Amino acid sequence: MNFAIKNQFSLKHAAPFIALIGLILLGSLVNPHFLSYSNLIQNVATRSSFIAIIAIGATFVMAGGGLDLSVGSMAAFTAGTMILFLTANEQDAGAGIIALSMLLALAVGLACGLFNGLVITLGRIEPFIATLGSMVILRSLFTYLANGGSLSISPALKEIYAPVYEGSFLGIPIPLLSILGVGAVAAVLLYKTPFGRHVIAVGSNEDVARYSGVSLSRVKVLTYMIQGLCVGVAVILYVPRLGSANSATGLYWELQAITAVVVGGTLLKGGQGRIWGTIAGAFFLEIIGNILTLSNVNVYLIGAVQGVIIIIAMLIQRGINRR
């Protein structure tokens, strides 16, 4: 085997992780507290879980050449449905009801994904437009459910449910375990199954996939359903955090998820998917914010600095890919 070529490829693969490590080193220089367990694991990793898990789903959609702009609204709508279900079954408050509401969140996410997938494949509508439509629809439905305000679960329910977000297992917070668990399943699905290979093929060249006997519609619909399922998982972690959902829930999550995916090395035009890169990308975004907060940058400017750093990261990555 030719190692020169192998090495060049692995640099391409490793780039997001190298960037992440570089950022962590930078953070440890800026603030000694940065590298602590309570900051890096309990704070940063836990907070990034929603975007990371949604971005894992987005990796499938984007690797297959699609795009889903509706994930933020979908998260809000799913959270709203979940909270209404919990509130309606208040009298039976307990682990059973929580578990049922979790299944409901997964089902709602899955249904939203199926809807997106069918509009795109059967309706032959561009993913950008189709999911822009569902983004507006789902946001409006949430606002309707919340009657323009917010939806909350009772303190009693929140107390039962809270450990799902706040708890940990062997010292690892459950949200971080969830990221790793979803990531592991996703990686196996994308890298080790015929379905995953078909996703890459469809994203790389639809005609080649079609002429090779791959069903384009089936593959595409499934990627949007996986995206919906990931939104469901993210919502299961999100609801116990504050015990409520409001108009800010899920806002700009689609943009953050897309950024995480692209920073992680997945091509925006499809034909390549990097699950672990996406997770690194989500951490990367959260850590930038964290470092800026720790170094007392004006809170209103954090977004601007984040944006600049993302663009620089992408320029470096393009340089590597062109070599």
Next chain:
Amino acid sequence: MSPDQSNPMKENQGLVAFQLSKAFGENLVLQDVSLIFQRGKVHAVIGENGAGKSTLMKILGGYQLPSSGTLALDGKVLHFTGPKEAEALGIVLVHQEILLAPHLTVAENIFLGRELRIGPFVDDETMNAKASALLSNLGSSLDPRARVENLTIANRQIAQIARALSGRHDFIIFDEPTAALTPVESEAVFTVIQNLKDQNCGIIYISHKLDEVKRLADTVSVLRDGKLVAQQPANKLKAVDMAHLMVGRELGALYPPKVIRTNSEVALQVENLIVPPSLNNANFVLHKGEILGFAGLIGAGRTELFEGLLGLRPATGRVSLGDKFNSVFSSVAAAAKAGLAYVTEDRKGKGLLLNLELTPNLTLSTLQQFTNAGFIQHRLELAALDVAFSRYDIRAKSHDLDAGRLSGGNQQKLLLAKTLQADPSIIIIDEPTRGVDIGAKKQIYELIASLARSGKSIIVISSEMPELIGLCHRIVVMHRSQLVGTLEGSDINERKIVTLATGTEKQAA
């Protein structure tokens, strides 16, 4: 330069090519060709694929320099360094592929990159008026405000011609302008050419379609293997004579010996297959162990026939494999299940994932073979790639190269390997050696012959007649969306194919 160049160069008006030769490495594609193109005349240059027509054109259009020889215009020797210089002197090449922006209007395309302006703003009104004048000058009533995407292929061709002719144009080289057109659509292009001729332009017309050449040309020059083998007034030549002149290649050992078929078992029977609008009612039979050729001009409907059969285009008809009767297949996957595989002519666009490595390409159609409990076993894939490398003699610097980095021949072998991975019993190969060097060609021919010997049934679609003649047991010829004849045994020769494919059988009789 040749010492006696003064003679033809100085004494002849018009565009003169004198003793042109062109070599690519050791490969001599044009050898000592001298031609005179005059204003107000249509001069057709015909020849088989690889005869040197396109090289000659590119030299005339300034796209390539000759290895030796001279070009002159009205007695003045020319030294082009690029197509812009040729265009400035009024020598323009109308490309075969349509190179227009589909979302822009006809006028916007004609003036693309050299828009007329009023101050900083584009002057649509004047451009539309000028485009309109240009088009009517060509004898076309095409609306300059029409968007290219809404035009028929023929009108796109007209728009493309108009774009090429928007500057000075004394000599116009047409490279198979009707290749993608139906006979009816081609009429519009003929009108344009007639108009240009009447305006005293010199036309250099390159085409495979001999009936068109017969109709349009004043003079016909025939190239074969890079040499000028004949030049005659068109009215003294019949289309069949032209075909005769084009033929004459030694097939030699390029093709493996044909095995006489003893098995008359039917492998595939197709009845009443209709693929609108490209194919009317096709009926044919493929036998076990047979190599069946499909000949015809570009646009005759050959590719469409098989894409329809395999569910890649809407089609109707009856298909029987052995004793099972079906309608056309609903998808490539359904066809594969029945043992049918199709190798596309468009290797880069529809055959291979150029930006992925070799293994995912090899196994894409047959991933189930490489799974265990639903998971892909990369080890099995790598083993299959090793087997494919040795069986099909695929040559690559490394196993983890992207498919796009392979040479044309190796890409074609990989595509064949990918298709054969499913072990199909019926293999349809569209243009098996397009863009493939001669060494790989020979290997592909041997592969096709050995597949047939092992009892597989093969259909070869090809625009290269020698290939069909060298390989096939029988050849079906298509013309204008119809199957017009089947040749067998001693009837298989280039003349018969050309007469059927060009619809000139009446003249031949």
